[in-house]
Amino acid sequence: MEKDRHTQETSCRRDAGRSSSFRAHLPEIVDQIVRSCENRQCCHHTAYEPIPSRESVIEIVEGLRDVIFPGYFNRNRMDPVNLKYMLGQSVSGLYDMLAEQICRSIRHDCFRYEKPCMKCEEQGQEIALALFRSVPDIQAMLSADVAAAYEGDPAAASEDEIIFSYPGIFAIMVYRVAHRLFEFEVPLLPRIMTEYAHSITGIDIHPGAEIGTRFVIDHGTGVVIGETTVIGHNVRVYQGVTLGALSLPKDAGERLRGKKRHPTIEDDVIIYSGATILGGDTVIGRRCVIGGNVWLTASIPPDTRVLMEPPKLVYR
Amino acid sequence: MEKDRHTQETSCRRDAGRSSSFRAHLPEIVDQIVRSCENRQCCHHTAYEPIPSRESVIEIVEGLRDVIFPGYFNRNRMDPVNLKYMLGQSVSGLYDMLAEQICRSIRHDCFRYEKPCMKCEEQGQEIALALFRSVPDIQAMLSADVAAAYEGDPAAASEDEIIFSYPGIFAIMVYRVAHRLFEFEVPLLPRIMTEYAHSITGIDIHPGAEIGTRFVIDHGTGVVIGETTVIGHNVRVYQGVTLGALSLPKDAGERLRGKKRHPTIEDDVIIYSGATILGGDTVIGRRCVIGGNVWLTASIPPDTRVLMEPPKLVYR
Amino acid sequence: MEKDRHTQETSCRRDAGRSSSFRAHLPEIVDQIVRSCENRQCCHHTAYEPIPSRESVIEIVEGLRDVIFPGYFNRNRMDPVNLKYMLGQSVSGLYDMLAEQICRSIRHDCFRYEKPCMKCEEQGQEIALALFRSVPDIQAMLSADVAAAYEGDPAAASEDEIIFSYPGIFAIMVYRVAHRLFEFEVPLLPRIMTEYAHSITGIDIHPGAEIGTRFVIDHGTGVVIGETTVIGHNVRVYQGVTLGALSLPKDAGERLRGKKRHPTIEDDVIIYSGATILGGDTVIGRRCVIGGNVWLTASIPPDTRVLMEPPKLVYR
Amino acid sequence: MEKDRHTQETSCRRDAGRSSSFRAHLPEIVDQIVRSCENRQCCHHTAYEPIPSRESVIEIVEGLRDVIFPGYFNRNRMDPVNLKYMLGQSVSGLYDMLAEQICRSIRHDCFRYEKPCMKCEEQGQEIALALFRSVPDIQAMLSADVAAAYEGDPAAASEDEIIFSYPGIFAIMVYRVAHRLFEFEVPLLPRIMTEYAHSITGIDIHPGAEIGTRFVIDHGTGVVIGETTVIGHNVRVYQGVTLGALSLPKDAGERLRGKKRHPTIEDDVIIYSGATILGGDTVIGRRCVIGGNVWLTASIPPDTRVLMEPPKLVYR
Amino acid sequence: MEKDRHTQETSCRRDAGRSSSFRAHLPEIVDQIVRSCENRQCCHHTAYEPIPSRESVIEIVEGLRDVIFPGYFNRNRMDPVNLKYMLGQSVSGLYDMLAEQICRSIRHDCFRYEKPCMKCEEQGQEIALALFRSVPDIQAMLSADVAAAYEGDPAAASEDEIIFSYPGIFAIMVYRVAHRLFEFEVPLLPRIMTEYAHSITGIDIHPGAEIGTRFVIDHGTGVVIGETTVIGHNVRVYQGVTLGALSLPKDAGERLRGKKRHPTIEDDVIIYSGATILGGDTVIGRRCVIGGNVWLTASIPPDTRVLMEPPKLVYR
């Protein structure tokens, strides 16, 4: 009986969840982390200004998808009658969010690097407006991208299937939006957008890249398209393709920022899976076909087909 | 004083958030997007019929995982006593959702391509029922897949660890479900399912592929398994492996739809990371081992081990 | 009129949603799945004990990111004044969650493998405490990782951009936390953590790997770093790099568990995209540069640059 | 040591959460509840038809509030430019929901009482359409209600304050909507609506009551307005006022269903808090003032002021 | 120009959101609240033990409603086939939650009042089990309550309408459950339950009251039924009825705790709106009818009809 009570008390005390040891150390833990932040220059962000919100950026990207491909992903039923209302309502809300995130991105840079005033609020509003005015252009480009994907892919049962489920088209859509913001020199935001698409699709397109119409990425996982890449029209790229920079010195960051470091791919090129094309001076000429796993650091003339030599069989 | 008020007014007006410029342009922006939709054939979906909902499909996939691997991912505690109730309740709810999404997928095709009536509701109900009747079979196959993964992977501490955390097993589970729906000729839905798994795991298995028992994908990122691939029993595949089609002409979409374009992998084959095997006539014989990064477009006889030749060192 | 009513009734009955066929089969479906679970040894988890919750683990990982990089991802505004409070509150809540999940992981093993008592609750509390006491160390390492990433990447506009959006830094953060738990021999949990990062980033680092400071992963999709890999300081790795085990016999799981099976990478090494380095005895010496797509199964002396031979062009 | 382990095991077993006793009884508990349902005629609802969803009805009511009082409760910013879009989008979504809930309500009656076909779907659509066409009328009435509330209440600082926070105006709004549906003879739904308002405000207006313009309820808690009440224009009612039926025989339900049982209140009447007015033949004439706590079961001629006699003081 | 920049900077600084004044005072504010808590005996609850969670209690109440009235409020469709599964799954989950909340309530008392061990966990499990075993009894009582409500209320179109929307039946349901827990001497929990119903319905029934079958509360707002009230079978009560205690001395709390302080209502009594009946010795005999607004502090013999005298009209 007495024993029973003792057991119970023990269990009750144990159940308290936080060991006395934790309670004793908590203030010290907190102080150490605070001090650790104070001692570091980077990697904490305890400023008086609100910073861009990754969550809001994701909401913007998803909302833009509903505007660009209306009817596919909306929760509410869309028909020709309420299309206009849906668009008006979505654009209004997205404009507010986008203007604020652009403003925060500019202000963040402004404060952190002690730049002169960049009129962040005005810029946020103007750039957001400009983006929405270009939505029909973006839609036209994406329609061409979808059509090209359908034409070249026997596994696609319909264009709807591509829009519903192809990671490539999602990555390209996010790139096309982020690229506009990049052109307006919005900091941070374009990259947060494309890295969101990267995490969903495994396709990593830097918003600085320049990409023509009818661009297709098939399967897509592992594709990397670097910041200064230039891609023509009607280009098709498969999974695992890298359009990257040549081997960089360890201090490349500072020295090469803004230089052309990634290749140029001309019109009508196909690049098969796993191929790697590197270097700012590398140009892949029109109508070239680059075979799978090929590794290139030099230019290729037009109409060339570059293939790996077949491997040798080793019997064991 | 007077000045103060002025400043404040400025700030208040500025805070209004939406620039007058935006307000002036909104109706025009909306009208342009509407017109842009009207002018395009594809890429908008403003129909009178509800279309498949990507969100519901994801909910179905996650729900099926709880039914197939009961107790691992459920929020509520599962024990031998309430297993039956959980299953009954989950299957009821999932059946309703699945029947509706199948119906919508069929009806979508029916309307868009002006097919004759396909009895979408009846088919939705029948196919959903058939799928749930085959759950024990799917479970048996997945148990074998898990066992095979555990036997061959020294890094796996337990079968539970594999079920909890291995992307390969999730991708295979989704494939095995989607493949059943593909066999019932359900449009759209199977691909939305496998592309969901693709976005989570980086593993892209087309629901049309045919894959035997004890299938293992290790690490998995970048794996691509094409629509007409045939894979035997007891096959193991590593990250970055492509089982794909040979280089396609630009208009391949229409011409090759439904043709065998992807390879056949016989029983007991291992394919190491980065290997690429292409072509509908390519057959990898039983017990072959395909080394990492190998690129194959022709058949390999049984019991062969194909390796890359070792690279030459270049000192600089 | 009469006809109208008939039609309506039909439609009403049809709308019931669940076909009578489904209702007739539901009990049988449930019983078969129950029996299917009873017959299998693995792949169901209907135990009396709560098991680790994948959802909680994800919440812990996201919460730790807020503690480690304060101010970047928090929903609430962070400034130097409330930093301390945010940390104290977050650490308290995360400690409770982490202690419980550690406890569940240990207990799960304990019950499933009928081990003697492992004092799971006490261990859960002690290990969680130890982890939080090491947060400043983890922060210091991650600051160095961020600095190294910035120095070597011309595409990075700022260190903030890296923290906000680079998948590599997220994967390394999760690894550094999971590795601590791995060192404390916590089962299941560390792997669930790193596989969560894998699904977000496409980067698969086993929590058992040992990785030095200033570690950089660029782009990252497809990177695999095996359980017994050892990586020195100042190493930079690109997308698609595999640090793996040599070809394994089919029953490798049991025989090789715990053995050194993955390579050693010494300080200051750079490994370009798509390279594969395999084997527990393989050592890549200091200051080596391993070129893209290179496939290595043997050691390389320090200061070596290993490149693929350039492919031969095949004109067609 | 041995003891320690024993304690731990006990605690682990105890922690399992569900006593073996519960597990032993669960099937029996379930079977008994199932049998209990089978034995009762009412109080369970396990039909093949979906029934009205209380959650959806609440969503409809809240959505209608946003349409009727645009800009007060919407999450998104509303301005003269996007008003139209917000309305179009909201009305589209609410129409779908309302049509479905009306359909379900009609069908529910149809099936439960084995009525002939009532064309539930068509009726759902027609009535929902009719309701939305009458929104401007409802708005006009509510504007008059708000104006009357403001004119008579010195505690109201503005009409906005009334719309934002007065329970009376919310209850009247819900009544005005529900009354329309009641006039269309929609079963169930109108009452679920007004009882939702009742739970929020403590004001219980039966949807069958007929109430003129410029109706004001101040404070409101405890107000009851019965099904066959008729209220003229410009009437003001305070908290705790009952407009009810005379004492009913125990079997009143069946006998009096549909009879006029509640009073008639003519134009310009004020009824102070706690007053009770009962009976279908009771008429309160124009411009009457009914004092607080007064209890009336007979008609009062116009222009009468009815007061309680002052209480006698009892000193103790 | 220069001026512009200045303005902008001002606005940027101002936008920081938290005034420097707030930042300067935050630590002091926090310390003062902490000290304020330390100085007070009550009104803070910073214990090492988890306390009952109001949120969980609400979830339990809503979940029990789904079990007791199956099919009315469930999100998922309920039909005769899946009723059993829904019940099994719901009861399992609710049992876990209820057992934990009972345990916490008992332990809370145990610790706060330094009672000897009360075996809180065992009691939690036993009482939760007992409650679920009595669900069929509770259902039978509530079916009788619903039937009585329907028989006496001409405004009720169906029993379904009563279950869907009548606040009285919700308050009685919660009371009948809470009363069981009160009988098991569970502290805190029963009252949190009935006060939740109070906040939804305006009906305040103390869980200690004893109430017979076929109990009806119509409209209900303002009803108060005190702790030691005894109510027979077939009693009907209207809005604003108080069954309370006589005027209490200021220190009544301690002296009268547990004494019979509230009236006894015998079978077949009707009490109209606003009536007040006070005192532990007051007995309202069988078949009495108590008129609206009547105020009683003494017993009434059976078969009596007690009415207010009609008020005198005062013309002004």
Add this chain to the structure above:
Amino acid sequence: MEKDRHTQETSCRRDAGRSSSFRAHLPEIVDQIVRSCENRQCCHHTAYEPIPSRESVIEIVEGLRDVIFPGYFNRNRMDPVNLKYMLGQSVSGLYDMLAEQICRSIRHDCFRYEKPCMKCEEQGQEIALALFRSVPDIQAMLSADVAAAYEGDPAAASEDEIIFSYPGIFAIMVYRVAHRLFEFEVPLLPRIMTEYAHSITGIDIHPGAEIGTRFVIDHGTGVVIGETTVIGHNVRVYQGVTLGALSLPKDAGERLRGKKRHPTIEDDVIIYSGATILGGDTVIGRRCVIGGNVWLTASIPPDTRVLMEPPKLVYR
């Protein structure tokens, strides 16, 4: 067969959900509502400025409850060690929200009534700061309220029960906070707060009332305390008590705004359920006891007990 297809088509068309009639009328419906808004002066709020958000106000009220009664309602465990952190974090977040809502409330008035600049942002920050600096005072008052409630209520098992579940203490808490904001002349916000409490508790306290310490409201449903009421210390009030204004002329709103219209209750008074006390000149002297249902419009000297005369029994 042919017939079958026809039927199906019908059903498919019917399923489209939105009748063609609705689609035809939607633009007209929208335009009419827009015009209806344009024609009315009040009842729409389509301004360029954000207005107070009812949702945020509710979040603020719930958050303040966690700060004022720490540990009772928080989701996370609270113990003496993390109390400080929780408070710091909560106060920081609530300050931001409160400052913004105060600012919006002031600006709303400013714009709508075209007042001169009221420095809304500065005021928002200053008033929010002042409120948080007075939290210890508010806590002290509420502790006294809780203690008084416990002393006088035999049904209260503990002070914790009062805090957890008594609606009176919630309403008083919200009043005490809102009253501070009212004293700072914040428009709109205080009333939205107290009306939120009104909807939860049925207790309607105007934020303008002045109420002393040790105030108790028992049961509470239907209590109304008007704007210019003055209540001394140690007053106890029961359900259904009205402290209101005398009968108002129809145009009272404008003429009496801000005048003393509600009674004064001196120290140590008890007012039983249903009593009504009206008029700005009515003073209830110290230590009075006002009986249930009493109706008073004139002052009562101290130490008086006012009771209703007992009703006459009418036998029928």
